[in-house]
Amino acid sequence: MIRFVLTRFGLLIPTFIGVTLLTFALIRLVPGDPIELLVGERAISPERHAMYRAQLGLDKPLPVQYGIYISDVLSGNLGRSIVTKTPVLEEFAALFPATIELSVCAIVFAIVIGLPLGVLAAVKRGSVLDYATMGVSLTGYSMPIFWWALLLILLFSVQLGWTPVSGRISVMYYIEPVTGFMLIDTLLSDEPEAFWSALRHLVLPAIALGTIPLAVIARMTRSSMLEVLGEDYIRTARAEGLAPLRVVGLHALRNALIPVITVIGLAVGVLFAGAILTETIFSWPGVGKWLVESVRRRDYPVLQGGVLLVASVVMGVNLIVDLLYGLINPRIRHRR
Amino acid sequence: MSDGRPSEPPVVAEVMADGKFGAPSPMPASAPPHPLAEFWAYFSVNRGPVIGLTVIVILVVVAVLAPWLAPHPPNEQYREAFLAPPFWATGGSLTFPLGTDDVGRDILSRILFGARVSLSIGFLVVALALTSGIALGLVAGFFRGPIEIAIMRLMDVMLALPSLLLAIVIVAILGPSLINAAMAVVIVQLPHFVRLARAAVITEMSRDYVTASRVSGAGPLRLMLITILPNCMAPLIVQATLGFSTAVLDLAALGFLGMGAQPPTPEWGTMLANALQFIQRAWWVVTFPGLAILVTVLAFNLLGDGLRDALDPKLKR
Numbered sequence: 001m002i003r004f005v006l007t008r009f010g011l012l013i014p015t016f017i018g019v020t021l022l023t024f025a026l027i028r029l030v031p032g033d034p035i036e037l038l039v040g041e042r043a044i045s046p047e048r049h050a051m052y053r054a055q056l057g058l059d060k061p062l063p064v065q066y067g068i069y070i071s072d073v074l075s076g077n078l079g080r081s082i083v084t085k086t087p088v089l090e091e092f093a094a095l096f097p098a099t100i101e102l103s104v105c106a107i108v109f110a111i112v113i114g115l116p117l118g119v120l121a122a123v124k125r126g127s128v129l130d131y132a133t134m135g136v137s138l139t140g141y142s143m144p145i146f147w148w149a150l151l152l153i154l155l156f157s158v159q160l161g162w163t164p165v166s167g168r169i170s171v172m173y174y175i176e177p178v179t180g181f182m183l184i185d186t187l188l189s190d191e192p193e194a195f196w197s198a199l200r201h202l203v204l205p206a207i208a209l210g211t212i213p214l215a216v217i218a219r220m221t222r223s224s225m226l227e228v229l230g231e232d233y234i235r236t237a238r239a240e241g242l243a244p245l246r247v248v249g250l251h252a253l254r255n256a257l258i259p260v261i262t263v264i265g266l267a268v269g270v271l272f273a274g275a276i277l278t279e280t281i282f283s284w285p286g287v288g289k290w291l292v293e294s295v296r297r298r299d300y301p302v303l304q305g306g307v308l309l310v311a312s313v314v315m316g317v318n319l320i321v322d323l324l325y326g327l328i329n330p331r332i333r334h335r336r
Numbered sequence: 337m338s339d340g341r342p343s344e345p346p347v348v349a350e351v352m353a354d355g356k357f358g359a360p361s362p363m364p365a366s367a368p369p370h371p372l373a374e375f376w377a378y379f380s381v382n383r384g385p386v387i388g389l390t391v392i393v394i395l396v397v398v399a400v401l402a403p404w405l406a407p408h409p410p411n412e413q414y415r416e417a418f419l420a421p422p423f424w425a426t427g428g429s430l431t432f433p434l435g436t437d438d439v440g441r442d443i444l445s446r447i448l449f450g451a452r453v454s455l456s457i458g459f460l461v462v463a464l465a466l467t468s469g470i471a472l473g474l475v476a477g478f479f480r481g482p483i484e485i486a487i488m489r490l491m492d493v494m495l496a497l498p499s500l501l502l503a504i505v506i507v508a509i510l511g512p513s514l515i516n517a518a519m520a521v522v523i524v525q526l527p528h529f530v531r532l533a534r535a536a537v538i539t540e541m542s543r544d545y546v547t548a549s550r551v552s553g554a555g556p557l558r559l560m561l562i563t564i565l566p567n568c569m570a571p572l573i574v575q576a577t578l579g580f581s582t583a584v585l586d587l588a589a590l591g592f593l594g595m596g597a598q599p600p601t602p603e604w605g606t607m608l609a610n611a612l613q614f615i616q617r618a619w620w621v622v623t624f625p626g627l628a629i630l631v632t633v634l635a636f637n638l639l640g641d642g643l644r645d646a647l648d649p650k651l652k653r
Contacts, residue, residue: 018493022505029509138384138641142633144585146592147608147626154615154622273500277589281612291501292593295508307505311496 004326012315019311023304024069030300034058037298038082078305083297088305092287097180098168099286102278103271105202106210107264114214115260118221122229123248133218140215146277149208153281156204163200166283170197205282209274213267220263224256231255258329265321269314378646385642391635399451406445407433410602414440419618435620437607443620446602447628453603454584454632457518461583464522466576469529474560476530477537488534491527499524503586507595514587514603517596521586525579532575536568570647577640581633588629604629 027034035044035052044052053059057068072078078088121133157165168182169175173194175185183202186195228234229252237247276288283289287306294302369377380386398405408414414436421428422435434444476484494502506520540546541564549563588605590596597603607625614621 014489015492015496018489019496022493026505026509031509031511138637139630139634142581142585142630142637144588144605144626144629144633146589146605147622147629150608150611150615150622150626153612154619158616158619269495269498273498276498276500276504277592280593291504295504295595300508303505303508307497307501310498310501314498315496 001326005323008319008322008326012319015315016312019308019315020070020073021066023308024066026307027300027304030298032298034300037300073308078308079301081294081302082299083302088302089309091290091302092306092309094180095285095287095290098182098284099272099275099279099288101181101183102202102205102209102284102286103268103275105206106208106271106274107213107267109206109210110213110217111264114217115221118218118260119225119248119253119256121218121222122225125226130222133222137215137218137222140211141219143211143215145208145211145274146281148211149204149278149281152204152208163204168198168201168285169194170201173197205278205284208281209271209278212270212274213264216263216267217260220260221256224259225252228252228256258325261328262321262325265324266318268317268321272310272314375646379642382642382645384638385646388635388638388642391631392639395451395455395632395635398448399455402448402452406442406448407431408442408445410446410449411441411600412445414442416440419614419621421618422620425620434624435618437621438610438614438618441600443607443624446607447604447624449602450604450607450625450628451632453514453597453601454587454629457514457587458580458583461518461521461525461587462576462580465525465529465579465583466572468522469526470533470565470572472526473530473533474537474565477534477541478556478560478564484534487530491530494523494527499582500586500589503590504593504595507590512595512598514591514597514601517587517590520590521583524586525583528575528579529572532571533568536571537564540564540567574640574644574647577636577643581636581640584629584632584636 034056035049035058038052038056050059057065060068076089078092080087081091084091117133117136121130124130153165156162164170169186173186173189173191175182175189175191175194175198178185178188182198183195186198229248234247234252237251238244242251272288275286276292278284279286279289280292287310291303291306291310294300294306368374414432417432417436418440419438420432420436420440423430423433425435428435432442432444434442434447436442437446472487476487497505503517503520503524506523507516510516510519546559546563549559554563587596588603588608591603591605592608594606594609597606599606599609604625608622611622611625
């Protein structure tokens with residue numbers, strides 16, 4: 001097992017180096033002079049310009065610049081935002097919990113709805129419910145989520161007035177950030193209404209973001225379940241007179257879940273791409289919105305650092321999924 | 337639209353019917369059907385893919401005929417009709433069947449012209465991603481060794497970033513425009529084609545017919561392009577169809593974020609970019625462009641699923 005962990009980890013190193021090369025190149029490829037970006041459009045003397053260049057290390061050869069960049073990255077220095085002058089890592093750390101909270105709620109929504117739908121569709125194969133599930137799943141999978149989010153706002157916020165349109169919590173409340181997760185922080189605070197406010201802000205973004213994973217999970221569960229239900233051991237279990245619910249719920253589902261878990265794990269990248277759009281629409285103060293704004297403001301250090309951090313998180317989660325998969329399925333672990 | 341397994345292959349059914357009723361058959365029952373006929377037989381078993389194909393044909397016709405079908409020029413601003421509702425709502429008229437946007441442009445005309453943008457750019461994206469993906473995948477799978485490692489590591493780096501984020505980074509470098517967004521989507525899609533092509537090439541390389549061809553003196557180019565490539569196309573065609581739907585989605589998403597097609601281009605995603613501010617007053621500005629995206633993406637996904645089932649030899653009996 002240790003060998004397996006080490007090989008998988010080792011495979012990540014070239015990818016990580018590749019990503020750093022990409023982010024290193026990013027700031028040198030964007031249009032415009034980096035000094036001008038930093039000091040604004042006002043004219044500065046050539047001497048000052050040269051001084052700034054030397055200060056930033058831009059006068060050194062590219063390989064040396066890359067070496068400096070790598071050692072900065074590894075010591076946690078990802079530069080400062082041009083706009084706010086705050087260190088990029090600090091901004092990321094402040095915003096990341098909001099993105100995690102949204103993503104976790106979205107995936108929970110997707111599993112809670114998608115898994116039972118997939119199981120029911122497989123058990124009642126060929127029924128109206130099956131066709132409805134497959135139709136919903138295909139539509140959900142094809143959904144442009146920025147439009148879906150607008151439709152949800154149109155129905156639930158504008159027409160019915162049930163939920164707020166943007167933000168994480170009503171401005172009436174000031175919640176001390178303890179964990180950074182609004183749902184937990186409001187529960188820790190002494191205002192019970194604040195929790196409901198946070199929850200109502202969270203519902204629509206979570207549904208919008210969870211729709212594509214829901215479609216994928218429902219579809220995957222159904223096909224995996226159909227395969228398992230055709231196995232001999234299920235027929236044996238049925239023949240032994242076990243209750244249908246027990247056969248489906250215990251014997252079949254347990255084995256059908258393995259591919260589903262992989263799909264859920266691999267949804268992290270998809271989820272983040274969706275978070276960029278969802279956060280922008282709902283003004284959710286997370287990493288996705290932050291990155292989109294950094295492009296609009298031409299705040300390239302933020303984009304550079306943010307991309308590297310997001311890529312690292314995605315790679316880390318994929319590694320964990322991979323390892324967990326090896327843990328539950330020994331055939332993966334011992335394959336050479 | 338079930339799980340795609342043809343419950344009874346119609347080719348077999350026809351042959352059986354012929355035998356049973358003794359009807360004159362156009363060809364002997366033992367002759368294999370033409371590959372295209374066989375493909376259509378498997379493809380048309382399910383309703384979904386056929387519906388998808390029909391919708392795509394309609395979309396293409398609409399895109400080609402947009403200047404004649406559209407009631408108004410797409411960028412013409414009618415100052416007397418800002419945010420006019422669609423014809424069935426109170427205050428609406430048939431002059432603007434689906435209403436107008438905030439500067440008085442006809443939404444129906446913009447959607448019809450938007451089909452041109454989405455389909456042509458989608459086609460461009462898939463064609464570029466497919467050809468360059470095949471080229472890289474063929475080289476990686478055929479030559480193996482360091483060149484394969486270099487190509488596949490590069491693809492791993494591209495896959496480490498969430499697709500939309502990578503596209504945004506590329507647009508940040510190139511600058512926001514429709515063509516730059518298309519280039520970004522090509523790069524985002526490339527790894528999928530490269531991986532599929534490489535895997536297919538490696539499988540085919542170990543087959544006897546390739547060895548036979550090599551022994552008969554076929555050069556590497558002939559082996560790659562004429563012997564191996566045609567047998568690798570099935571998964572790539574499926575991926576190309578599904579890639580078309582992601583291309584339409586990603587281009588619309590970039591347009592929505594202001595990083596793709598720039599106003600006043602009638603692009604479906606761009607049309608939604610500032611729709612949020614009219615959501616209280618004019619639901620039609622929000623609804624129709626997104627519906628066009630959904631229908632297009634759905635059609636290509638249906639087609640892709642159908643192609644996968646029809647081209648997958650494992651599902652054939």
